[in-house]
Amino acid sequence: MKKRNLAATLLFSSLTLGFIQYYNVGLFSMTFLIIAFAVYFFIPLLIFAVPLQYFLNKKPKKFSPVYFLVYLLMSLAANFLIFYLMSKPFQPPLHTRTEIYWYGVVSGIVYWLWDSICAQKKNTGQ
Template structure:
């Protein structure tokens, strides 16, 4: 039963993080709120969280602590690096690092995952 509970907690963390991050992205970068774009953005958020946030979460979960500030800082640094690399790969160039929205968006993505991770996964 413990493994099943862990899987359910992890799935809840990912689902709520993806939905929250998609809403953040939609509010920050899109003019209108359409369901077609919501599904596509959700898919990209899901892939990003699975590839980048999950390994960090597994590493941090060796010493679980709810709402720990260093966990938020760690998630923010990883999020900033990933968002910066993706911005460079999509032809924005180095100018993107002068754009305040990169830092705000990276922080909000980290905050979303940190919050849901603390709610569902961290037990202490």
């Protein structure tokens, strides 16, 4: 697999998540936030998703439900870790905070979609 495919997946996923967060926040007059949110998502994707993508792409499968499930579970685990590290002492317990699940599911879907489009060049079946 080419490094360019990994970089394209990372870039497009970060930008897509930046757009989603931009529309979620609703500060439409501040378009620079799209780039700020993309950078915010770039770092966790680089740390957690790229190594997983490299491992999974040894046996490439486009739009594989198994790969989707793996990305989804790892995204949820990464979001729980990130929110745990950023939590303050008197916040509600992590398992009750819906934003963790929302970010985990959305980032898992977006990364799996861009991985299937950019990096999974051949379809070997299920």
